[in-house]
Amino acid sequence: VDERPPVFGRLALIGVGLIGSSIARAARERGVVGSIAASARTEATRKRILELDLADEVFATNAEAVKDADLVILCVPVGACGAVAKEIGAELKPGAVVSDVGSVKNTILQDMAPHLPKGVHFIPAHPVAGTEHSGPDAGFAELFDNRWCILTPPPDADPAAVARLTEFWSMLGANVETMDAEHHDMVLAITSHVPHLIAYNIVGTAAHLGEVTQSEVTKFSAGGFRDFTRIAASDPTMWRDVFLHNKEAVLEMLGRFSEDLSVLTRAIRFGDGNTLFDLFTRTRAIRRSIIEIGQETAEPDFGRRPRTKESPAELPRPYSSD
Amino acid sequence: VDERPPVFGRLALIGVGLIGSSIARAARERGVVGSIAASARTEATRKRILELDLADEVFATNAEAVKDADLVILCVPVGACGAVAKEIGAELKPGAVVSDVGSVKNTILQDMAPHLPKGVHFIPAHPVAGTEHSGPDAGFAELFDNRWCILTPPPDADPAAVARLTEFWSMLGANVETMDAEHHDMVLAITSHVPHLIAYNIVGTAAHLGEVTQSEVTKFSAGGFRDFTRIAASDPTMWRDVFLHNKEAVLEMLGRFSEDLSVLTRAIRFGDGNTLFDLFTRTRAIRRSIIEIGQETAEPDFGRRPRTKESPAELPRPYSSD
Numbered sequence: 001v002d003e004r005p006p007v008f009g010r011l012a013l014i015g016v017g018l019i020g021s022s023i024a025r026a027a028r029e030r031g032v033v034g035s036i037a038a039s040a041r042t043e044a045t046r047k048r049i050l051e052l053d054l055a056d057e058v059f060a061t062n063a064e065a066v067k068d069a070d071l072v073i074l075c076v077p078v079g080a081c082g083a084v085a086k087e088i089g090a091e092l093k094p095g096a097v098v099s100d101v102g103s104v105k106n107t108i109l110q111d112m113a114p115h116l117p118k119g120v121h122f123i124p125a126h127p128v129a130g131t132e133h134s135g136p137d138a139g140f141a142e143l144f145d146n147r148w149c150i151l152t153p154p155p156d157a158d159p160a161a162v163a164r165l166t167e168f169w170s171m172l173g174a175n176v177e178t179m180d181a182e183h184h185d186m187v188l189a190i191t192s193h194v195p196h197l198i199a200y201n202i203v204g205t206a207a208h209l210g211e212v213t214q215s216e217v218t219k220f221s222a223g224g225f226r227d228f229t230r231i232a233a234s235d236p237t238m239w240r241d242v243f244l245h246n247k248e249a250v251l252e253m254l255g256r257f258s259e260d261l262s263v264l265t266r267a268i269r270f271g272d273g274n275t276l277f278d279l280f281t282r283t284r285a286i287r288r289s290i291i292e293i294g295q296e297t298a299e300p301d302f303g304r305r306p307r308t309k310e311s312p313a314e315l316p317r318p319y320s321s322d
Numbered sequence: 323v324d325e326r327p328p329v330f331g332r333l334a335l336i337g338v339g340l341i342g343s344s345i346a347r348a349a350r351e352r353g354v355v356g357s358i359a360a361s362a363r364t365e366a367t368r369k370r371i372l373e374l375d376l377a378d379e380v381f382a383t384n385a386e387a388v389k390d391a392d393l394v395i396l397c398v399p400v401g402a403c404g405a406v407a408k409e410i411g412a413e414l415k416p417g418a419v420v421s422d423v424g425s426v427k428n429t430i431l432q433d434m435a436p437h438l439p440k441g442v443h444f445i446p447a448h449p450v451a452g453t454e455h456s457g458p459d460a461g462f463a464e465l466f467d468n469r470w471c472i473l474t475p476p477p478d479a480d481p482a483a484v485a486r487l488t489e490f491w492s493m494l495g496a497n498v499e500t501m502d503a504e505h506h507d508m509v510l511a512i513t514s515h516v517p518h519l520i521a522y523n524i525v526g527t528a529a530h531l532g533e534v535t536q537s538e539v540t541k542f543s544a545g546g547f548r549d550f551t552r553i554a555a556s557d558p559t560m561w562r563d564v565f566l567h568n569k570e571a572v573l574e575m576l577g578r579f580s581e582d583l584s585v586l587t588r589a590i591r592f593g594d595g596n597t598l599f600d601l602f603t604r605t606r607a608i609r610r611s612i613i614e615i616g617q618e619t620a621e622p623d624f625g626r627r628p629r630t631k632e633s634p635a636e637l638p639r640p641y642s643s644d
Binding site: 103128129130131132133138147148150177183186187188190191192193194195196197198199200201202203204205206207209211212214216217218219220221222223224225226227228229230231232233234236237239240241243244247250251253254256257258260261264265267268269271273276277279280281282283284286287288289290293295296297300301302303304 | 525558
């Protein structure tokens with residue numbers, strides 16, 4: 001048991017999906033906050049939050065949930081953050097820290113800041129962690145362990161508030177880094193947003209072929225395709241918003257990707273094996289670096305456990321509820 | 323212990339890397355063959371094959387290894403198969419079955435068939451299984467369990483020989499399917515070859531950005547990028563040969579991929595959220611199908627075991643030996 005006192009007295013979570021529920025679980029287990037309030041739009045989700053003991057109190061409106069909170073974290077899709085800020089602005093306690101978990105940071109600042117009163121500390125944050133599953137049942141306390149959480153405080157942010165939010169995320173297991181919002185959006189465009197887009201794209205391409213049946217695509221997916229389907233199973237609303245809100249950086253990185261792909265296409269067309277071999281050798285070194293810094297498992301095939309015909313996997317909720 | 327008699331008396335493995343050594347392990351464990359001969363170019367590899375007990379006898383030349391073999395399997399890169407066929411053609415026992423494990427099937431037929439004498443049965447095969455690791459130490463007996471092995475027998479193939487090779491792969495754990503070589507190459511282009519190419523490509527793009535450092539790419543790779551690095555760490559020689567030998571189908575599927583990506587790029591540019599949301603919803607269903615048929619784990623994040631800063635992963639050979 002961690003002996004440090006809670007970093008914040010009362011935490012309000014706006015949205016209790018994969019990320020929100022993981023914050024709740026980790027914050028409770030590790031004594032990071034004194035109490036948790038949460039909001040959810042539907043009665044079913046509010047009931048589930050209490051069943052899972054993710055909050056002490058749940059509310060139907062965001063305005064109620066943030067009253068008396070010392071830390072408010074928006075865990076909703078990026079496109080919803082502006083509207084939530086407008087709902088909660090008048091109810092925030094003076095001195096409260098307001099943050100989020102969005103994968104885009106520049107538009108968050110623009111969308112939320114105008115609705116927040118003076119005297120609260122707005123410090124956007126992005127924990128770079130997740131799985132392809134969604135909803136309050138999908139979260140787990142270890143999600144942020146040894147992952148990075150990026151803070152993008154505005155230039156005039158209160159250093160003490162930044163320090164407290166840093167302490168909060170550190171106690172949740174994360175390594176905390178600070179950068180400006182524009183740089184964050186460029187870094188995430190290449191490390192997360194474009195990878196998701198091309199994964200969604202190849203899965204879509206494979207689904208609409210005349211020459212190859214969908215049954216063949218799934219049967220023979222162990223040849224590489226299935227690796228892409230994991231991130232192409234991520235939450236559709238969240239990812240739609242990411243692309244709409246990080247348009248410039250995503251288009252820039254997509255342009256680079258497409259240029260590079262043209263070079264490879266040309267190498268294949270003209271039988272230039274050296275260009276292919278040189279690239280394929282260099283890319284192996286990048287995976288080695290990721291394993292070395294502990295951001296990836298070294299086990300072959302991600303350590304996937306093979307499934308047999310006799311014991312197929314049970315479908316988790318994001319798939320079974322479609 | 324399986325009580326069935328061996329399907330083939332003597333197996334000759336030309337090449338004992340990830341696939342060859344997995345065949346050897348599974349065939350020995352499950353009594354699928356009577357004895358195993360293997361060839362390797364270097365003294366070090368021949369020594370390692372015997373240390374790992376992957377063969378009863380090892381030879382420096384392919385011609386020696388295939389003598390008296392009832393089944394010969396080439397487990398070398400696709401581009402080397404023609405030359406190997408030339409080396410072994412005159413030494414093959416009448417009635418022997420000759421096969422391979424290449425990811426491209428049409429050119430294999432063209433490259434190998436002219437060198438093989440009448441009276442041997444040439445039946446190309448492709449087990450759709452693998453990991454990002456290479457070499458005789460990387461193999462394991464369970465690699466083919468519940469994976470598909472595709473046979474592409476020529477139209478005039480001997481049905482009895484096809485049946486014996488089918489039995490061989492079934493005893494190794496695989497589901498066996500038969501199709502013609504052209505169709506195989508089209509199916510694999512979309513399920514394996516293009517996914518590998520775009521994975522290699524995005525890893526290459528990320529490695530050469532001025533705006534984002536390579537250290538940032540690796541640190542924040544848990545946002546999605548690291549999923550691509552697994553298949554971009556696959557054997558460079560093998561994959562160079564795949565692209566050079568399946569040129570037409572890969573270029574065709576790359577064309578489809580690029581067209582589809584243009585549609586998504588346009589949707590992002592013009593803020594068309596519905597197009598993005600619709601695709602992102604459909605792609606989730608594909609992963610569900612793959613899980614349902616037992617070709618993928620249902621565990622979030624592939625069931626990856628998180629690594630901590632205190633206990634980083636040990637680097638396996640394909641990375642540490644670079």
